[in-house]
Amino acid sequence: MDVQPRGIVAYFRAGDLEAILRSRTIWLCASCYACTVRCPAGIKVTDLIYALKRMALERRIQARSLPIYALSEEFVRVVGRHGRNHELELLVRYLLRKGPLRLLAMAPLGLRLIRAGRWQWFPKRVKDRKGLRRIMARAAQMEDDFVRESAAPAGTVGYGVVAERAPVAVAGGGS
């Protein structure tokens, strides 16, 4: 973590969004919400980080080279296909991207899980996948429209931009 969570908030207040979007910190967040609970000022740091991740993706900053990007992308792909996650498929797809050696290194664990009967070879799929995909497509379209309409002019920084782009991070409760 190159910038601590309180550093993120400090950069924020200083209006340097670029510095945050370029940091690795937002991509290392494991969503444990410890900072959100501890913050004496009641800042919803985790939700803020989610919003910053979305902004970094939209601006195509850095994320693509990080492991979490590959994992998210594969996760979205697997859930898009089946409607549910399939642990085995997700892990295999991710590790293949990261190099077959990693996959090989995981084999002993796989064998232990198979022996323990804790292994799902094939995904269980949602029956109404068509309906689910229509829901997701509509939601994605609305979000894209929203992003386009609220796109801040180049060089604009600060809380206002995020507030508009991240209703959940800014609203009372909701986290």
Place this chain on the structure above:
Amino acid sequence: MSYAYYPGCSLEGASRPYDRSLRLVMAALGHELAEIPDWNCCGATMYMSVKETVALSLSARNLALAERAGQSTLVAPCSACYTTLLKAQRTLSELPQLRRQVDEALAEAGLSYNLTVKVRHPLDVIVNDIGVGAVVRKARRRLDGLRIAPYYGCQIVRPGPAFDDPDWPTSMDDLFTSLGAECVYFPDRVRCCGGMLMTTHPEVGRALTRRLLDCALRAGADVVVTTCPLCQINLETIQDGGTTIPVVFFTQLLGLALGSSFEEMDLHRCLVPVGPRLRSIAGAA
């Protein structure tokens, strides 16, 4: 009472013992878990950090299906599903603008959601609805002499407002000490296990998880008891050699106390074998 049941994807895979033991526990306590028909992935944090409206719509479909099935309470055992679904429930009640968008998306599949479903964790339901007293009355085995490290993980008590304290929750302590077990001093009870970092940055994930195991071992625990599939598998899989400690779901231990067998509770499916004390309790039906 009948609860809508949302198992979540992990409980169909490596965390099957959680699913099986929870169903048996609720049946032993006289309550019904009705699996939500055709539920989908909750979206986890993966979607929330990529597309907020899509993430909320994924969760909302499950809430809508539970509502359509006539249920008012949804039980989600996986911490990540629980926190994600709860967030959707709260966000949709608080932000009309997002709710309108999500409604529009749900309508694409002929669904709607009218905000009537409450998302609960089974630990909350068992301790606060059913009650520790009722559990003790129905118990068929005592857990006397068993030393447990109660590990709550992050997402069942955070970000809150939650059913227990975000820094020092005690529901599991109350439950298991009432059944005769001893809860060791375990200050890391809500510290993050690293979650998906075990996959994306293994060195970081391993360090975070190792710390938790050391904390439990130092306190002299026989077993770590957890409420989350990801915590459970992280804590189990980094143990290769050295002093080991088994990691079980709270429902596996609770089911044992309620009279289920060692095999029914899938305790033989632990990757780190459970120790003699737990075995002798299981044999003493």
